[in-house]
Amino acid sequence: MIDYESYLNTTVRDLAPSGIRKFFDLANQIEGVVSLGVGEPDFDTPWHVREAAIYALEKGKTFYTANPGLLELRKEICAYQKRKFNLDYQEDQVLVTVGGSEGIDLACRALLNPGDEVILPTPSYVAYSPAIALSGGITKYIELKEENGFKLTPEMLEAALTDRTKILLLNYPNNPTGGTMSRDDFALLVPIIKKYGLIVVSDEIYAELCYDEHFCSIASFDDIKDQVIVISGFSKAYAMTGWRLGYLLAHPTFIKAMNKVHQFVIMCANTMAQYAGIEALKNGDEGIEQMRLSYLARRNYLVEGLNRLGLKTFMPRGAFYVFPCIKSTGLTSKQFCELLLSEEKCACVPGDAFGDAGEGYVRISYAYSIEQLKEGLSRIESFLKKLDDGKVKV
Amino acid sequence: MEEKLLQLIEKQARYSVSDLAMALQESEENILETMSELERKRVICGYHTLVNWDKTNKEKVQALIQINSTPEREYGYDRVAARIARYPEVDTLYLLSGSSEFIVEVSGKTMQDVAMFVGSKLACIEGVTGTSTLFVLKKYKKAGMLLEDNEDRQERLVVTP
Numbered sequence: 124m125i126d127y128e129s130y131l132n133t134t135v136r137d138l139a140p141s142g143i144r145k146f147f148d149l150a151n152q153i154e155g156v157v158s159l160g161v162g163e164p165d166f167d168t169p170w171h172v173r174e175a176a177i178y179a180l181e182k183g184k185t186f187y188t189a190n191p192g193l194l195e196l197r198k199e200i201c202a203y204q205k206r207k208f209n210l211d212y213q214e215d216q217v218l219v220t221v222g223g224s225e226g227i228d229l230a231c232r233a234l235l236n237p238g239d240e241v242i243l244p245t246p247s248y249v250a251y252s253p254a255i256a257l258s259g260g261i262t263k264y265i266e267l268k269e270e271n272g273f274k275l276t277p278e279m280l281e282a283a284l285t286d287r288t289k290i291l292l293l294n295y296p297n298n299p300t301g302g303t304m305s306r307d308d309f310a311l312l313v314p315i316i317k318k319y320g321l322i323v324v325s326d327e328i329y330a331e332l333c334y335d336e337h338f339c340s341i342a343s344f345d346d347i348k349d350q351v352i353v354i355s356g357f358s359k360a361y362a363m364t365g366w367r368l369g370y371l372l373a374h375p376t377f378i379k380a381m382n383k384v385h386q387f388v389i390m391c392a393n394t395m396a397q398y399a400g401i402e403a404l405k406n407g408d409e410g411i412e413q414m415r416l417s418y419l420a421r422r423n424y425l426v427e428g429l430n431r432l433g434l435k436t437f438m439p440r441g442a443f444y445v446f447p448c449i450k451s452t453g454l455t456s457k458q459f460c461e462l463l464l465s466e467e468k469c470a471c472v473p474g475d476a477f478g479d480a481g482e483g484y485v486r487i488s489y490a491y492s493i494e495q496l497k498e499g500l501s502r503i504e505s506f507l508k509k510l511d512d513g514k515v516k517v
Numbered sequence: 518m519e520e521k522l523l524q525l526i527e528k529q530a531r532y533s534v535s536d537l538a539m540a541l542q543e544s545e546e547n548i549l550e551t552m553s554e555l556e557r558k559r560v561i562c563g564y565h566t567l568v569n570w571d572k573t574n575k576e577k578v579q580a581l582i583q584i585n586s587t588p589e590r591e592y593g594y595d596r597v598a599a600r601i602a603r604y605p606e607v608d609t610l611y612l613l614s615g616s617s618e619f620i621v622e623v624s625g626k627t628m629q630d631v632a633m634f635v636g637s638k639l640a641c642i643e644g645v646t647g648t649s650t651l652f653v654l655k656k657y658k659k660a661g662m663l664l665e666d667n668e669d670r671q672e673r674l675v676v677t678p
Contacts, residue, residue, distance in 0.1 A: 147676040160676035167668075249678045298678075420525055420540040427539040470675055493529075493536060 134256055141249045142476030146460065150470040159487045159499045160470040162298060164362035164443070166417075168399075169410040172361060175402035176395040184394050190386040191378070192219025192370070193397045199404040200370055208330065208340050210353070212372045218382050219392045219400075223328045223369040225385070226354035227254045230324045230371065233380040234290060235260035241290040241324075242283045244275045245478030246446070248298045248326070252478075255292075263288070266480035269437050269448065273302030277311045284319060291321045293341065296329040299477045299486035300446045301422075301439020306339040313344045323351045328369070329442040331360035331411050334419045336440070342372065349374040359443075360411050361403045366396040418443050421489040421496060428500040429487070432507055443490045446474065450483040452510055454517065460485055462515055467502035518543060522551060523560070528661070530564040569664045571656065578652065579608075579624045580631045582639060583617035585647040594618060597644040606634050617649070628652060 128136065150156055167173075191197065197217040204210040220226045227250055235241070237259035243251055244265045252262045265283050267273045275293065295304045316323060323341055330338045342351040356369025369392075371381060391397075422439065429436040429447050436447040449459045456473035463469050472488075474481030489496060509515045521541055526532060534552075538545045555561040570577040586597050594612055601621060602610050609622035621639070625631040632650065640648050656664050 141678065143676055143678045147674065150675045156675055158673075158675045161673050162677045163673060165673070416521070416524065420521070423542050424536065424540040427542070472676060493532065493540060497536065 134259075138253050138256060143249055143472055146470075146472060146476065149461065150464055153464065153468055156464070156468045156470050157495065157499050157502055158470040159489075159491060159496070160472050161488050161490055162444075163364040163490060164359060164414065165490045165492065166362040166414050168362050168366070169403070169407060171406055171410075172363070172399045172403045176366075176399040179395045179398035184398055186394060188391045188394050188397060190391055191217065191382050192392055193394075193401070196397050196401050196404075197370075199401050200372075203404045204355075204372065208338060208343065210340055210342055210372070215375050216372055216378055218371040218373075218378050218385060219397060220356070220369045220371060220385065221389055221392050222358060222367040223326060223354050223356040224250060225389065226356070226369050226371045227251060227324075227326065228257070229381040229384055230290075230352050230354065230377075231255050231258040231260060232384050233377065234258075234322060238287060239289040240285060240287040241292055242280065242288060242321075243292045244279075246273070246297075246299050246474060246481035246484070247292075247478055248294055249476060251292055251294075251326075260290075261287070264478060264480070266478075267300070267302070269300075269446075269484075272437065272440075273297060273300040273446075274304055274308050275312065277315055280312055280315055284315075288319065289322060290324055291316065292324045292326070294326040294328075296333060296338070296439075296441020298329065298442055299444050299472070299474065299481065299484075300437070301442045301444045302437075303333060303336070303440040304339070304341075305336060306343075309339060309341045309344065312341075313347055316347050316350060321350065323347070324354065325351055326354045328354065328356050328359050330355060332415060332418060332443060333441045334415070334422060338441070352377055357400055357403055360414075361407055362414065363396075363399070363403070366393070366399060368392055368396045368400050418489065421491070421493060424493055425487065425489045425496050425500070428496070429503070432500070432504050434503075434507075443488055445487050445489065446481075446484050447487065448484055452507070454510075456482055456485055458517060462517070463503065463506050466509060466515060467506045469499055469502040469506070518547075519551060519555065519560075522548070523555070526561075526564075530566075567660055567662055569656065569659075571664075576626050577624055578626065578628050578631055579622065579656075580628075580635075580653060581651045582621045582623055582635055583649040583651070584619040584621060584639065584645055586618040586645050589644065597642065600642045600644075601639065604634070604638060606631075606638075617647075 196219060197214040200217050201212045204212055231254045235258040240261045240263050241255045242263050244267050255262045263283050265279050325341050327340055342348050342353050353372040357363040425445055426436050426438050434447040436445055439445055456475045460471055460473040472486040474484030534545050534548050537548045588594050589596060601607060606623050606625060607621050608624055611620050613620055623631055625634060635648055635650050
C-alpha cells in the first residue's frame with residue numbers, strides 16, 4: 124500500500140480544515156434547515172451589471188486581458204476609490220484579482236519569507252492564517268475584546284510586535300464580528316505602524332457596508348499610505364460573490380511583485396466579469412445604497428431580537444454579521460450551534476471557527492430577508508426555552 | 518424615519534408594527550403614529566395585494582384606454598379626469614403628454630364588458646373627444662414584480678465563510 128499522505132506537502136497536510144466546512148457538511152445533511160449561516164449577499168447581482176457581462180460575451184470579449192486587468196477597469200477602480208473613500212491611486216497601483224481571496228494569497232506570497240510574522244487580530248475570517256502558513260509565515264494572534272467593540276488598540280498591537288513582525292493584517296468592517304474602526308481609532312495605530320515599518324494588509328471587502336459612520340481606510344493616512352496593501356472587490360458591495368472579482372491597491376513595487384505571482388498562476392481575472400465590473404463601478408452607486416439600507420434595517424431587527432431573547436449582542440457597525448455572546452447558556456460555541464441545528468434546524472456558525480477568540484460567540488448573518496430572520500429568531504427562542512427547561516441533552 | 522419606513526413597507530405591506538419598530542429602532546407607538554399621519558396625508562394610499570388573476574379561475578380582462586379630451590377654461594383637464602375616475606371599472610388614470618390626454622386602465626369580466634363600458638360610458642363623458650382601446654394579452658411585470666419569474670435562483674450554500 125502506498126501512503127499517499129506521505130507525498131503531500133507538509134504545510135498543506137497540516138492545514139486544519141476550516142471549522143465552517145465541517146459545520147457545512149453537518150447542516151447540509153438536514154432537510155428544512157433555516158440557515159443564518161452564509162457569508163454572501165442574498166440580493167441578485169443588479170441587472171445592469173449582469174447585462175454588461177452578457178453584452179461582453181456577445182461582443183466576443185472572451186480572450187485574456189492584460190495581467191493586471193483591463194486598463195478601463197483599473198481606471199474606474201481608481202475613480203471609485205477616490206469618489207467613495209478619498210483614496211488616491213493610479214492605474215499602475217491596481218491589480219485585478221480573482222476575488223478578494225486571491226488578493227490575500229498574493230499579498231502573503233509576495234511579502235513573506237519563511238519565519239516572518241504576521242499579526243492577525245481575531246476573531247477573523249478563516250482564510251488569513253492558511254494563506255500566511257502557505258507562504259511560510261507565522262501568525263501571531265491578538266484576541267480582540269467585545270468590550271472594545273472588537274477594535275485593535277495600540278497597546279494590543281505593541282504587545283504583539285517582535286523583530287520578525289512584517290505584516291499587520293486588518294479586516295474592518297469585520298467578518299465575523301461586524302466591528303469597525305473609525306479614523307480616530309486608526310490614528311492611534313498609525314505612529315506604531317510607521318515607527319516599526321510594518322506593512323498593513325487591509326481587507327476592505329465590506330467597506331460599502333458601514334451603517335453608522337462613513338468607512339475610513341487606513342490607506343487614507345498619508346504617513347503610511349505606501350505601507351498599506353488594500354484588498355477589495357465586488358462580492359459584498361455589488362452582490363457579486365460568484366463572479367470572483369476583486370482587486371489590490373498598493374505601492375507599484377508591491378503591485379509588480381504580486382502581479383508576478385498572479386501572471387503565472389492566474390494569468391488574468393475572468394474577462395466578462397471585468398467588463399461587468401466596469402459597469403458596476405460606473406453606474407452601481409445607487410444600487411449599493413439600496414442594499415445598504417436593507418442590511419441596516421435587518422441588522423437593527425436582528426440585534427434587537429437577539430437582545431430580547433437574552434443573548435447579549437454587540438451592535439455591529441458594519442458588514443452583515445452579528446456576533447452574539449452565548450456564554451450565558453453554559454454551552455460552547457460548537458455545542459450551541461450543533462444543538463441549535465439538531466433541535467431546531469437552524470444553522471449559525473460557531474464563533475471558534477474564526478479563532479479561539481471567537482469561543483463563546485456565534486456568527487449570525489443578516490444577509491436574509493426580515494421574514495427569514497424572524498423565523499430564525501423564533502427557532503433560537505424555542506431552542507433557548509428548551510435549554511432553560513432542561514429539555515436539551517448536551 | 519418617514520422615508521425609511523416607506524421604503525420598507527413599499528415592497529412588503531405585511532410587516533407588523535413590532536417588526537417595523539425593531540428594524541427602525543423606534544417605539545411601536547411612534548411607528549403607529551407615523552403611519553397614521555402618513556395615511557391621513559395620503560402619502561400612504563392603501564395596502565394592496567398584487568394579485569395575478571390570470572393564475573386563478575376568475576374571468577378578468579384588462580385594457581388600457583387612450584382618451585382624447587379637450588381642456589376647460591379654469592379647470593384644465595381636472596373636471597374631465599374627476600368624471601372618468603369616479604367609475605369603479607377604472608383602476609388607474611393618468612394625464613399624459615403626447616398624442617392622447619389620458620390613459621386609463623380598465624378591468625371587466627369579458628372583452629365585451631370592457632368594450633361596452635368604453636363605448637357607453639367613457640366615450641360619452643363631456644369633454645372626451647375620442648378613445649382607443651388596447652386589450653392586455655399577458656402581464657409580465659407589475660409594480661416592480663415579475664409575475665413569471667423564470668430565473669433559476671441557485672440556492673445559496675447553507676453555510677459559507
